[in-house]
Amino acid sequence: MDPLRTRLIAEATRQFVERGFDGASMREIADACGVTKAALYYHYAGKADLLRDIVAGYLDQVAAVVAAGRRATPKFADQLRAIVRGLFALPVESRAIMRLALHDLRHLDDADREAFAADYQTRFLQPLTDVVRGGIEAREFTPHHPTTVVWLLLGMLYPFFSATPRATDESQIVADLLDVLLSGLTARR
Amino acid sequence: MDPLRTRLIAEATRQFVERGFDGASMREIADACGVTKAALYYHYAGKADLLRDIVAGYLDQVAAVVAAGRRATPKFADQLRAIVRGLFALPVESRAIMRLALHDLRHLDDADREAFAADYQTRFLQPLTDVVRGGIEAREFTPHHPTTVVWLLLGMLYPFFSATPRATDESQIVADLLDVLLSGLTARR
DNA sequence: CTCCACCTACCGAACGGTCAGTAGGAGAAT
DNA sequence: ATTCTCCTACTGACCGTTCGGTAGGTGGAG
Structure with missing residues (x-):
């Protein structure tokens, strides 16, 4: 086209x-x-316009991953698994945008930045938080502050969301990540 | 002076x-x-010279935290606890340099960048990895790839190593982080 | 004839970096 | 006490380059 x-x-x-x-x-x-x-x-229209389109496209992708993960299975732990796997399955250039969005969002003008922040909250952070909160309320997960858990989860992904892959065997990393995270969330006290 | x-x-x-x-x-x-x-x-001497001094000072600080954490206690889980608490106890401007170092290291010339990378490896990543590996060998922790675990740990810290604090109550975040991480590392299979 | 899609040529501003020059103080010599 | 020398720690003016962005023209398709 x-x-x-x-x-x-x-x-x-x-x-x-x-x-x-x-x-x-x-x-x-x-x-x-x-x-x-x-x-x-x-x-x-300008440099910021490029950035706006890029992060908007990125948000579409990650929001779709979260939505698909939520639909895939009733168990909250499995939803988290599906979401993490889905995020790792994104093309490497898409994943790297996570860093870009976090760092360079300030270059958008106020209206665009606030619009993105609001979309990011409602289409990505909120559904993720809902999964964690749902898991806690269903007693699948141990009680922690859901927002904090989401930040921890996203942080764990962060080192591997680089343009230069950390390792060749990503499936092992995903397995370790999910094992540590879900063991941590489901361990009995 | x-x-x-x-x-x-x-x-x-x-x-x-x-x-x-x-x-x-x-x-x-x-x-x-x-x-x-x-x-x-x-x-x-130039802009890169400033960056070099800044990240070198940062490395001194985090290396000191890791060294102190290792000396503090014999149990590996407690060493990890001490290190995470120590990193969160750094002044907020020091913590923000973690982002800076990861993102803008490319602006150093080859020699400086490689020197920093080597120092970062031996004085920070290696001791941290040794704690994790030690914990696994002592059967305190469940077996995972130690390097991956270190990346997961550092990633979990990352969202909170910003110039603009995520939350007012950081002690609760540290507690949740340590709880999720150490439960995840010590859960029985 | 018009409009789309693009070009050449340019603008003002800001960038990192350099250079000759100098104020002011310390030390030695007279 | 005075003068001379030398040094540190700057200043202000300027360098070439690159930046994001724009004005006006051009060629081809319909």
């Missing part, structure tokens, strides 16, 4: 992830796509 | 943490200290 627009977003994602928002340059993004900077500005 | 040099490093840390390495400007760092940019360059 719109191959240049798609290629520009892909290239911008690559550069933002690799060099950060500030470190990336509009000229190099355009050059890498074989067009001039003016062509880039024809399709996107 | 050397108050300007100290103030420059403190201000540079503040700006690097707040706006990132690329986003911070030498002029503004100097301005905030009430001197010109040239004065800054009299004390530091």
